[in-house]
Amino acid sequence: MKAPRRPPEPVQVIKQRRDATLRALVEGVPYIRYLGMQFERKGDELTGVLPFDQKLIGNPMLPAIHGGVTAAFLEVTAIVTLSWTYLWEDIESGAIDTATLAAGGLPRLPKTIDISTDYLRSGLPRDAYARARVNRSGRRYASVHVEAWQDHRARLFAQATGHFLMPQPRD
Amino acid sequence: MATKTDIARQFIEAIPHSKALAMRLTSIGDGEATILMPYDAKLVGDPETGVIHGGAVSALMDTCCGAAVMSHPASPGGTATIDLRIDYMRAATPGQPITAHATCYHVTRTVAFVRATATDADTGNPVAAATGAFTVEGAA
Numbered sequence: 001m002k003a004p005r006r007p008p009e010p011v012q013v014i015k016q017r018r019d020a021t022l023r024a025l026v027e028g029v030p031y032i033r034y035l036g037m038q039f040e041r042k043g044d045e046l047t048g049v050l051p052f053d054q055k056l057i058g059n060p061m062l063p064a065i066h067g068g069v070t071a072a073f074l075e076v077t078a079i080v081t082l083s084w085t086y087l088w089e090d091i092e093s094g095a096i097d098t099a100t101l102a103a104g105g106l107p108r109l110p111k112t113i114d115i116s117t118d119y120l121r122s123g124l125p126r127d128a129y130a131r132a133r134v135n136r137s138g139r140r141y142a143s144v145h146v147e148a149w150q151d152h153r154a155r156l157f158a159q160a161t162g163h164f165l166m167p168q169p170r171d
Numbered sequence: 172m173a174t175k176t177d178i179a180r181q182f183i184e185a186i187p188h189s190k191a192l193a194m195r196l197t198s199i200g201d202g203e204a205t206i207l208m209p210y211d212a213k214l215v216g217d218p219e220t221g222v223i224h225g226g227a228v229s230a231l232m233d234t235c236c237g238a239a240v241m242s243h244p245a246s247p248g249g250t251a252t253i254d255l256r257i258d259y260m261r262a263a264t265p266g267q268p269i270t271a272h273a274t275c276y277h278v279t280r281t282v283a284f285v286r287a288t289a290t291d292a293d294t295g296n297p298v299a300a301a302t303g304a305f306t307v308e309g310a311a
Contacts, residue, residue, distance in 0.1 A: 030215040031224035057187040058234075059251075066188035067237070067252040068230025075226050106218065112225045116256035 017098055021091050022046070024101035025080050025109075032076055035069065039080060046084055048077035048130040048148075057125070065123030070148065074130055074160040075115050078144040081132035082110050082164055108167035110142060115162035123157050126150055140166055176200045179241040182249075189234050192227065202243035202275035206235045209268045221265035225299075229257055231271045232287050232301040239273035240283040240305045246275070248309030250283060255303035263298045267291040273301075281307050 018041065026032055026039050035056070040047045050056070050073045058066025087107060090096040101107075132146035142164045147156050176199055183189060183196050183206075192214070198205045208231045216224025233255055240250040263269050273287035287301040 028218055029224070030213050030218065031226060034213040035226070055187055055191040058189075060185060060187060064251075066186065066230060066233070067255065068226070068233035069188055071229035071233060071255065071257070072224070072226025075229065076224075104218070109217065112259050114256060114258045115225070115229075116254065117229075117252075118254050119252045122251065 014092075017091055017094065017096065020098040020101055021087060021096060022084065024104075024106055025083055028104060028106045031072075032080075035072060035076070037073065037076055044084070044088060046077075046081050046131070048073065048080070048132075050128040050130075052126050052128075059122075062122060063125050065125070065128070067117075067119060070119065070123050070128075070158045071115070071117045071160070073128060074117055074146045074148055074158060075112060075162065077130040077148075078115070078132045078146045078160065078162050079110055079112065079164070081146070082134055082137065082142055082144050083107070085134050085137065086110070086166065110164040110166050113141070113163040113165055115160055117158060117160040119158055121155075121157045124150055128157070137166070140168075142166055176242055179204075179238055182241065183234065183238045186234065188230060192230060194231060194234060196238065197270075199238055199242045202239055202246075202278075203273065204235050204238035204242060205270060205272045206231060206238065207268050207270045210266050215265075217262075220262065222262040223265075223269065225257070225259055228259070228263070228269060228289055228299050229255070231269060232257055232273070232289060232299065233303075235271035235273040236275075236285040236287050236301065236303050237305065239275040239285055239287075240278075240307075243275045243278050243283065245278040246283060246307055250305045250308055253282070253304040253306055255301055257299055257301045259299050260297055263289075263291045264293070269298060270294075275305075278307060283307055
């Protein structure tokens with residue numbers, strides 16, 4: 001005999017929990033705020049957004065976005081997406097405590113081991129977008145690929161692959 | 172006449188993002204460059220520990236590698252990053268500046284190869300290492 005299925009939660013309850021978690025992951029980090037990065041969420045899919053700003057310029061003659069900014073944008077998108085994927089089950093089950101998150105009680109985040117960035121074309125002085133795919137996430141290590149584009153989704157201006165150390169349970 | 176090193180220095184110091192991060196070129200010439208980035212609370216990646224975000228270290232490494240390429244005797248002028256890999260060996264100590272040192276160890280007509288390390292006050296124990304390939308621009 002099957003156990004009776006739990007009725008689905010009201011949409012605003014689940015949205016509140018998802019958005020509160022995402023907000024904590026993004027707004028708790030000074031460097032993400034400094035770059036002016038934001039995240040858009042559709043279900044569990046995240047898109048990193050980097051609105052253009054003069055302080056992001058690396059080559060004033062072209063002008064082009066600084067290669068270091070591009071690398072940082074990809075790395076932040078990879079870490080936030082990986083953390084989000086890691087926390088997803090707890091968000092959905094309600095095990096995550098959104099009140100603690102809102103008070104700045106950030107969950108422990110994965111740490112970058114290495115990241116390799118390919119610069120495919122120069123970053124133009126306009127908004128940039130990035131999405132990451134977690135290719136493997138084990139108990140200790142994870143491998144994440146991330147792609148960034150500006151005007152055309154299919155015309156990437158940069159991509160990166162990074163390896164990350166997963167947070168270990170506190171002891 | 173402005174030397175290649177002078178031009179490279181002017182170029183590096185005019186980069187808006189490098190200025191925003193208060194990067195200071197402390198030495199440059201013959202394919203080597205050293206750049207210092209002061210500690211700043213706005214660059215923190217982990218608010219619990221105050222450790223600087225890896226992304227800011229990437230920006231420092233990229234700038235320093237580009238400067239090393241531009242100062243190489245065989246480099247005719249500008250450059251752009253083709254790829255850059257960064258290994259993070261340990262967290263930088265909060266409150267300390269980070270210094271990157273880059274060496275452009277080989278230049279062909281089209282590609283420049285670079286390695287770099289970043290250290291805090293504990294100079295014998297690097298925070299990060301980088302290897303990259305850069306374009307050689309301005310060649311006939």
